[in-house]
Amino acid sequence: MKLQINELEVSFGSRRVAHVPQLTIETGQIIGIVGESGSGKSMTAASILGFADKLGARVRGSVRLDDLELVGATSQVLRTVCGSRMAMIFQSPATAFNPVLRVGETFFRAMSLHGEKSRSARADRARAAMAQVMLPDSALRRYPHQLSGGQLQRMAIALALALRVELLVADEPTSALDVTVQAELLDLIKALRDREGLAVLLISHDMGVIAETCDTVVVMQAGEVVETGPANQVIGAPDAPYTRELIASVPELIPVRAAAEHTDNGQG
Amino acid sequence: MSTLAVRPLAVSDEPNWRTRMRANPLLVAGGIIVILIVLIAIFAPLLAPHPADAGSATHPTDILRAPSAAHWLGTDQVGRDVLSRVIYGSRISPLIALVVVASACAVGGTLGLIAGYFGGIIDDVIMRLTDVFLAVPALLLALAFAALLPPSIGSTMLAISISWWPWYARLMRGTVASVRRRRYVENCEALGVRWWRILFGHVLPNSLTPMLVQASLDFGGVILTASALSFLGLGAQDPTPDWGLMISEGQAYFQTQWWLVTFPGLAVLLTALAFNLVGDGLRDLLDPNRMPSL
Amino acid sequence: MLRYIVRRTVSAVVVVLGVVALTFLIARVVPGNPAASWIGPRATPAEIAVVSRQLGLNRPVPVQIWNYFRGIAGGNWGISIHTHRSVLSDIVSRLPASLELVISALIIAVVVGVALGLIAARWQGKTADHVIKALTVIAASMPVFWLALLMQWIFFQKLHWLPVAGEYSLSLTYTHPLHSITGIPVIDALLTGNWPVFGSAITHLILPAFVVSTYAMGVIARMVRASVLDVTSETHAQMLRTLGFSERSIINRFALRLAWSPVAQVVALVFAYSLVNTFLVEAVYNWPGLGSYATDSISSLDTPAIVGLTLFIAVLYVLLNLAVDIFQAVLDPRIRLT
Numbered sequence: 001m002k003l004q005i006n007e008l009e010v011s012f013g014s015r016r017v018a019h020v021p022q023l024t025i026e027t028g029q030i031i032g033i034v035g036e037s038g039s040g041k042s043m044t045a046a047s048i049l050g051f052a053d054k055l056g057a058r059v060r061g062s063v064r065l066d067d068l069e070l071v072g073a074t075s076q077v078l079r080t081v082c083g084s085r086m087a088m089i090f091q092s093p094a095t096a097f098n099p100v101l102r103v104g105e106t107f108f109r110a111m112s113l114h115g116e117k118s119r120s121a122r123a124d125r126a127r128a129a130m131a132q133v134m135l136p137d138s139a140l141r142r143y144p145h146q147l148s149g150g151q152l153q154r155m156a157i158a159l160a161l162a163l164r165v166e167l168l169v170a171d172e173p174t175s176a177l178d179v180t181v182q183a184e185l186l187d188l189i190k191a192l193r194d195r196e197g198l199a200v201l202l203i204s205h206d207m208g209v210i211a212e213t214c215d216t217v218v219v220m221q222a223g224e225v226v227e228t229g230p231a232n233q234v235i236g237a238p239d240a241p242y243t244r245e246l247i248a249s250v251p252e253l254i255p256v257r258a259a260a261e262h263t264d265n266g267q268g
Numbered sequence: 269m270s271t272l273a274v275r276p277l278a279v280s281d282e283p284n285w286r287t288r289m290r291a292n293p294l295l296v297a298g299g300i301i302v303i304l305i306v307l308i309a310i311f312a313p314l315l316a317p318h319p320a321d322a323g324s325a326t327h328p329t330d331i332l333r334a335p336s337a338a339h340w341l342g343t344d345q346v347g348r349d350v351l352s353r354v355i356y357g358s359r360i361s362p363l364i365a366l367v368v369v370a371s372a373c374a375v376g377g378t379l380g381l382i383a384g385y386f387g388g389i390i391d392d393v394i395m396r397l398t399d400v401f402l403a404v405p406a407l408l409l410a411l412a413f414a415a416l417l418p419p420s421i422g423s424t425m426l427a428i429s430i431s432w433w434p435w436y437a438r439l440m441r442g443t444v445a446s447v448r449r450r451r452y453v454e455n456c457e458a459l460g461v462r463w464w465r466i467l468f469g470h471v472l473p474n475s476l477t478p479m480l481v482q483a484s485l486d487f488g489g490v491i492l493t494a495s496a497l498s499f500l501g502l503g504a505q506d507p508t509p510d511w512g513l514m515i516s517e518g519q520a521y522f523q524t525q526w527w528l529v530t531f532p533g534l535a536v537l538l539t540a541l542a543f544n545l546v547g548d549g550l551r552d553l554l555d556p557n558r559m560p561s562l
Numbered sequence: 563m564l565r566y567i568v569r570r571t572v573s574a575v576v577v578v579l580g581v582v583a584l585t586f587l588i589a590r591v592v593p594g595n596p597a598a599s600w601i602g603p604r605a606t607p608a609e610i611a612v613v614s615r616q617l618g619l620n621r622p623v624p625v626q627i628w629n630y631f632r633g634i635a636g637g638n639w640g641i642s643i644h645t646h647r648s649v650l651s652d653i654v655s656r657l658p659a660s661l662e663l664v665i666s667a668l669i670i671a672v673v674v675g676v677a678l679g680l681i682a683a684r685w686q687g688k689t690a691d692h693v694i695k696a697l698t699v700i701a702a703s704m705p706v707f708w709l710a711l712l713m714q715w716i717f718f719q720k721l722h723w724l725p726v727a728g729e730y731s732l733s734l735t736y737t738h739p740l741h742s743i744t745g746i747p748v749i750d751a752l753l754t755g756n757w758p759v760f761g762s763a764i765t766h767l768i769l770p771a772f773v774v775s776t777y778a779m780g781v782i783a784r785m786v787r788a789s790v791l792d793v794t795s796e797t798h799a800q801m802l803r804t805l806g807f808s809e810r811s812i813i814n815r816f817a818l819r820l821a822w823s824p825v826a827q828v829v830a831l832v833f834a835y836s837l838v839n840t841f842l843v844e845a846v847y848n849w850p851g852l853g854s855y856a857t858d859s860i861s862s863l864d865t866p867a868i869v870g871l872t873l874f875i876a877v878l879y880v881l882l883n884l885a886v887d888i889f890q891a892v893l894d895p896r897i898r899l900t
Contacts, residue, residue: 049803049804051800051803051804054803075808075809078806079806079807079808080806081806082803082804082805082806083804083805083806083807084806086804087804087805088801088804090797090800090801092797095796095797095798096797096798096800096801097798097801098798098802098816099798109815110805110806110807113805113806113807114806156801159805163805169804294699396576396577396580397580399573399576399577399580400577400580400581400583400584401584403577403578403580403581403876403879403880404581404584404872404875404876404879405834405835405837405838405875405876405879406834406838407835407838408834408837408838408841408871408872408875408876409872411838411856411860411868411872412588412868412869412871412872413588415859415860415863415865415868416588416599416865416868488702488703492703492704492705495705496705496706496707496838496842499705499707499842500842500845500857500860501860501861502860512705515705515707515708515711519711519846522711522715523715523719526715529708529711529712530712533705533708533711533712536705536708537700537703537704537705537708540702540703540704540705541699541700541703544699544702544703545699548699
């Protein structure tokens with residue numbers, strides 16, 4: 001699986017809100033996009049999954065999933081890809097699930113939509129997915145308002161796993177969670193990458209979250225990519241002033257920087 | 269690893285009132301019509317070709333004439349010029365609406381303020397009271413009161429106000445209750461600021477908006493209710509040129525003299541429409557995060 | 563859920579009691595001379611004195627209130643000045659006609675209103691949406707009695723398409739007498755297979771029902787549009803899109819289920835308004851329901867009738883709201899928590 005972004009431009013009317021010149025995500029990679037609100041990261045995610053135009057934006061450029069061009073693709077084509085090869089999890093887990101349905105119902109309908117007609121197979125896949133995110137099966141029978149934020153985010157990931165997606169786009173998945181739950185969720189994402197080869201595009205405003213999880217980091221500011229590269233380089237030896245600001249706002253990272261600089265200096 | 273030049277942030281695109289106006293053509297249209305109606309009401313004596321017809325003048329030789337050059341909207345069953353009466357009618361409906369809405373806001377708002385701020389048993393009592401009043405549909409309650417009072421514009425205003433205040437009490441109480449819980453109010457209380465200072469200086473100013481928005485939305489409804497009451501004979505009496513009354517009087521002749529009913533009705537429709545548009549537009553303007561109501 | 567139902571029911575009962583108290587105020591306190599207004603303008607002073615004693619107007623207020631409540635509970639709502647019959651029996655006998663009108667109007671309003679709202683939401687921003695928006699605003703600004711007159715003029719006067727007065731053609735009472743089961747001609751004719759009356763009843767019903775439905779239709783269409791748009795822009799609709807569901811299925815299968823709840827609420831709201839509109843329309847179309855009863859009572863200053871009617875409608879309204887609240891709790895499990 002290879003997702004390739006080339007010269008992606010997202011605009012509202014004449015105002016450009018996101019510009020990504022180049023980005024590649026392959027199986028087993030966790031790529032992070034970091035930046036504050038308004039930096040264009042969410043619109044980038046929306047363009048990858050093909051619903052940017054629903055929000056009123058115009059998308060230009062290229063987003064290729066293996067051989068399939070997603071920019072300008074018809075909704076039929078997009079519908080075959082979304083929910084079977086890629087899926088998204090959202091910032092607010094409580095509102096992501098339909099409040100009047102039990103969570104498992106959403107699982108089954110989604111699987112049914114993507115061709116799994118056998119009830120028992122759907123149930124099996126759902127249970128297997130729940131096991132992978134370490135939640136009990138009984139959670140499937142609950143309504144969203146009966147579950148905690150952390151549990152709901154895990155369920156959202158489980159849904160993606162049940163659908164056997166290859167790429168997971170996670171838009172601020174930890175912002176609504178508290179710190180300990182946040183750490184558990186990020187560990188889960190890394191474990192899934194290790195075990196299943198799941199590719200993840202992780203979007204966050206929190207440099208600490210990105211630093212902990214991602215292999216490659218893309219820093220966006222005001223819609224433009226300001227810096228990009230392997231995580232320990234971007235964080236250890238940041239080039240752009242904006243990147244420095246983001247790192248500075250996460251106190252835990254400063255020793256990382258110091259360590260990286262020390263290593264760099266040691267190597268000359 | 270490369271760093272690209274950073275493009276400066278775009279100039280703030282926070283919409284100013286001009287762009288908002290342009291985005292809301294209906295609000296503007298409604299506003300223009302409202303202003304026109306107010307102007308017509310103010311300048312009625314100058315605009316009406318036969319001002320006396322709006323009063324007790326009668327012309328027995330000119331009855332029931334169809335619209336013509338002499339009488340643009342025809343004449344009624346005692347020969348009065350319909351156009352003049354419709355023009356003068358613009359003084360009545362908006363006035364009733366203004367008085368009703370203002371008094372309902374005053375009474376309802378005050379009760380809501382008290383209920384929301386003090387909470388507890390006062391709140392319960394006042395809310396039960398509003399529940400009871402709200403259990404009866406507004407027009408019906410207004411009808412019941414109006415039927416028992418001597419018919420006049422004043423009774424209409426009183427009757428409608430009585431049926432309208434509970435809604436504002438509810439609204440105000442809800443807003444006040446949530447404003448009261450805000451941090452700066454709690455801080456004031458902790459600092460020992462007197463309750464009436466907090467109430468009138470902090471809580472009230474921040475709680476007015478929803479009620480005022482609802483009030484602007486209600487203008488149209490009150491106009492319709494008032495015209496319904498006068499149609500039933502409970503409001504203005506002859507010879508007052510009230511639109512509802514004119515429709516009622518013209519009903520008997522409607523089959524052949526269609527102009528007696530059509531034009532006053534059209535006037536009610538346009539007035540209510542204008543106020544409704546303004547109310548809706550104001551609601552969108554003041555709370556742009558909401559889904560637009562239109 | 564049971565707890566919620568019990569709580570709401572208790573609340574409803576309290577409100578009903580409050581409304582009875584309110585009618586007491588209207589009947590005994592508001593009029594200048596309560597006894598005189600209770601038995602009508604043509605009563606002699608002696609009669610007024612008798613009634614005054616009967617009503618217990620000289621007793622202390624709490625006693626009066628108690629007697630009043632007892633009277634209401636026992637079915638004694640006073641004697642109509644106009645018909646000289648018990649107000650309660652008058653109301654009950656004229657209720658079916660008004661119900662026929664209001665319910666038909668609401669059915670039309672829901673069917674057409676929901677359809678229009680869905681169309682407007684689906685084609686948001688396009689011509690259809692703008693047209694529907696315009697129509698709903700006009701519907702909300704329309705004086706219903708004027709529309710009634712206008713429609714009558716167009717469809718009866720000018721086009722001779724539809725009849726103008728009454729529930730069905732009176733001549734049919736001789737040729738095909740209607741056996742009354744529910745008191746509602748359309749249903750009774752259907753149940754007894756009386757097709758001529760059925761047809762006549764339907765044609766008599768269309769125009770007034772349509773006129774009454776206009777306001778409700780507009781409100782419902784707006785509500786459905788706003789609700790569907792709200793739901794489809796919410797995060798879980800976004801999520802459904804990212805899972806590969808089509809717009810149509812998102813609206814039909816997910817949004818609609820959520821949108822029904824506010825629609826139910828709106829129906830309760832517009833029921834009261836529509837009932838009142840029914841009253842206004844009945845006067846124009848000679849419809850033998852509560853509305854014409856109300857207008858007759860008003861012109862004959864029939865206080866017991868007016869007060870009785872107010873109480874009746876209020877109780878009806880409270881019951882309806884209760885039903886809607888329970889219905890909503892069934893539809894939307896989140897509500898059961900409140």
